[in-house]
Amino acid sequence: IFLTLSLSLLLPISSSSPRHFCHHSATLHFDDVKVPIENVLGEVGGGFKVAMNILNNGRFGMACALSGTMKQAIQIATEHATQRIQFGDKISKYGLIKEKLARMSSILYATEAMGYLVAGNMDKGLQEFQIEAAISKVFASEAATQVVDEAIQITGGMGFMSDSPLERMYRDLRIFRIFEGANEILRLFIALNGLQGAGENLKGLQKAMKNPLANVNLLMGEGSKRLVRMISTPSPTEGSFTQVAEPLRGSAKILEQHIGEFGDVVEKVLMRHGKKVMNEQLALKYIADAAIDIYASSACVSRASASNTPEEYALAESFVESASKRIKSNLKEARSSNKRTKQLIDTIVEHSYSGVESGSAPAYNITHPTLIGRK
Numbered sequence: 380i381f382l383t384l385s386l387s388l389l390l391p392i393s394s395s396s397p398r399h400f401c402h403h404s405a406t407l408h409f410d411d412v413k414v415p416i417e418n419v420l421g422e423v424g425g426g427f428k429v430a431m432n433i434l435n436n437g438r439f440g441m442a443c444a445l446s447g448t449m450k451q452a453i454q455i456a457t458e459h460a461t462q463r464i465q466f467g468d469k470i471s472k473y474g475l476i477k478e479k480l481a482r483m484s485s486i487l488y489a490t491e492a493m494g495y496l497v498a499g500n501m502d503k504g505l506q507e508f509q510i511e512a513a514i515s516k517v518f519a520s521e522a523a524t525q526v527v528d529e530a531i532q533i534t535g536g537m538g539f540m541s542d543s544p545l546e547r548m549y550r551d552l553r554i555f556r557i558f559e560g561a562n563e564i565l566r567l568f569i570a571l572n573g574l575q576g577a578g579e580n581l582k583g584l585q586k587a588m589k590n591p592l593a594n595v596n597l598l599m600g601e602g603s604k605r606l607v608r609m610i611s612t613p614s615p616t617e618g619s620f621t622q623v624a625e626p627l628r629g630s631a632k633i634l635e636q637h638i639g640e641f642g643d644v645v646e647k648v649l650m651r652h653g654k655k656v657m658n659e660q661l662a663l664k665y666i667a668d669a670a671i672d673i674y675a676s677s678a679c680v681s682r683a684s685a686s687n688t689p690e691e692y693a694l695a696e697s698f699v700e701s702a703s704k705r706i707k708s709n710l711k712e713a714r715s716s717n718k719r720t721k722q723l724i725d726t727i728v729e730h731s732y733s734g735v736e737s738g739s740a741p742a743y744n745i746t747h748p749t750l751i752g753r754k
């Protein structure tokens with residue numbers, strides 16, 4: 380890490396001019412830059428650690444910042460829906476619009492809950508929160524994209540216009556899935572970090588299999604212990620564990636089952652691939668997605684239990700209900716070898732790659748039968 384002024388700023392500013400985005404970007408070239416010794420910050424070679432710490436904070440902060448974006452989008456969409464009359468009634472009365480607004484709020488609730496949970500743990504002095512920060516970043520960046528996208532849908536054609544704040548939010552949001560660690564890389568990071576702990580404990584697993592909760596602790600090391608603790612609804616503000624509120628017992632039970640299944644699947648994947656699991660990106664993605672949804676659901680149950688309001692119970696239960704479907708599907712995919720899926724993917728991309736790499740054909744080189752032979 381160093382400070383320097385001797386680098387070239389290549390102008391003109393790239394496509395992201397302030398008129399189009401809320402941030403200002405340009406291409407920087409570091410060309411044979413000399414760094415005076417007094418400008419070196421910390422130790423030479425120690426920059427990676429500093430960068431990782433900064434990224435941890437940035438990733439965790441994203442859940443908080445994007446919660447604000449989602450709040451604003453939901454506000455705009457709700458104001459529009461409660462005023463706009465179509466087919467003789469306010470569109471807010473129609474089932475499809477209600478479902479969208481409810482889903483948007485439950486996604487926001489989960490993002491906020493994760494932000495508070497990670498922040499609470501940091502306030503308590505927890506040093507190891509990189510998995511939670513990565514989970515928050517992936518979840519929040521995709522949640523906000525979904526929420527703003529649906530807000531635009533609710534505001535109809537007006538939402539598409541550049542006068543609408545939603546239009547700019549939508550474009551600005553795109554970078555969040557790329558910077559601070561691209562979401563693909565973070566999914567691998569989340570899964571591999573979890574598996575690392577599991578691999579170390581593999582020998583003890585046979586015994587632990589008799590007790591799924593103990594098993595998942597072993598499988599994911601400290602990361603999963605925290606997941607299991609969250610099921611018991613820790614209160615990050617009070618630093619103590621509270622009971623799951625009665626209306627959320629069903630949701631907590633579902634989550635507990637998923638954590639048990641999660642441990643089982645992780646073990647199967649490790650047994651199947653061993654050290655080569657690093658190359659099994661599809662399986663790792665399914666594992667990461669299940670972990671993300673389990674963490675988000677746990678944060679919701681924890682938060683709502685502490686609040687004791689019917690509205691928050693509904694937000695939490697609704698989130699867990701939809702997350703549970705995704706968790707089941709992701710664990711099923713992770714458990715399977717995905718042989719056929721991989722064959723199909725390879726067939727499709729190999730065709731594209733060979734055409735593009737040799738310059739002989741476009742990436743999508745498929746012609747509809749009705750056009751074959753036509754000039």
Ligand SMILES: Cc1cc2nc3c(=O)[nH]c(=O)nc-3n(C[C@H](O)[C@H](O)[C@H](O)COP(=O)(O)OP(=O)(O)OC[C@H]3O[C@@H](n4cnc5c(N)ncnc54)[C@H](O)[C@@H]3O)c2cc1C
Nearest residue numbers: 395402403404554557558559560561562563564565567660
């Ligand atoms: C507006 C803006 C602000 C930024 N701010 C900062 C900043 O403040 N500090 C900073 O350090 N950086 C910053 N960046 C850089 C940003 O973090 C990187 O662009 C980002 O990490 C992705 O790296 P890349 O662009 O090299 O993409 P690549 O690494 O080339 O990735 C391209 C695609 O391939 C995927 N991919 C790459 N490797 C693999 C793999 N092994 N397996 C599967 N998929 C893979 C990626 O997920 C991505 O989808 C900023 C970028 C932008 C656009």
